[in-house]
Amino acid sequence: MNQIITVVSGLPRSGTSMMMKMLQAGGMELLVDDIRTADEDNPKGYFEYEKVKRLHKDSSWIGDARGKTLKVISLQLFQLPSRYQYRVVFMQRTLEEIIQSQNAMLKRLGRKAAAEDQETRILFAKHLAKVTSWLAQKKNICTCRISFNGMFTDPEREMDRLTSFFNHELDNGKMLQIVDQALYRKRC
Numbered sequence: 001m002n003q004i005i006t007v008v009s010g011l012p013r014s015g016t017s018m019m020m021k022m023l024q025a026g027g028m029e030l031l032v033d034d035i036r037t038a039d040e041d042n043p044k045g046y047f048e049y050e051k052v053k054r055l056h057k058d059s060s061w062i063g064d065a066r067g068k069t070l071k072v073i074s075l076q077l078f079q080l081p082s083r084y085q086y087r088v089v090f091m092q093r094t095l096e097e098i099i100q101s102q103n104a105m106l107k108r109l110g111r112k113a114a115a116e117d118q119e120t121r122i123l124f125a126k127h128l129a130k131v132t133s134w135l136a137q138k139k140n141i142c143t144c145r146i147s148f149n150g151m152f153t154d155p156e157r158e159m160d161r162l163t164s165f166f167n168h169e170l171d172n173g174k175m176l177q178i179v180d181q182a183l184y185r186k187r188c
Helices: 016-026 050-054 074-079 095-108 117-137 148-153 155-165 172-176
Strands: 005-010 069-071 086-092 141-147
Touching: 005 016, 005 074, 016 069, 016 086, 016 172, 074 117, 086 117, 086 148, 086 155, 095 117, 117 141, 141 148, 141 155, 148 155, 155 172
Parallel strands: 005 069, 005 086, 086 141
Antiparallel strands: none
16 A cells, blocks of 8 residues: 555645546546535536644644645645655745635635735745745655646646656646636736
8 A cells, every 4th residue: 555645735726626627537536525515616527625724733643644645735734744745746836826715715704814915925925935945854745846827828837747746647638627727716
């Protein structure tokens, strides 16, 4: 049995759900519970596992993710137990697009944006710098950064990076079919 836990991570609205669906199409087994169902913001699903939200309180279940793929937002990466080996696919997207997408989602939910765009941008940039530094120091984590924007502008380059990270064991053709131009709604 594969002992490595594959983690798809990034800021919210950075393309993590799309990557989860891509990896599933490529042949990876996902650890999801489908409690959070598809909606207007993610019409193809969220691919989440509810226990991840409580990772800071209970990580006893994480061993169940060995050989599977799990979505963990970047803020929760710090909670991953160090006794396991991880392969992290970290989704990157321009901060302006992430903020626009989050604000649109909050508006649809009838909620106000948490902070001004510039303030949010600064907070996100500081967080990403912290996560990048932390990932680089972890001996039990290998990381591949994939550009959400690049999946739409130069998908072959991003797919080459992704499939190399997985030792060319994934089905590129099936994964590329998941990239849906119609769902790239907030572009800068």
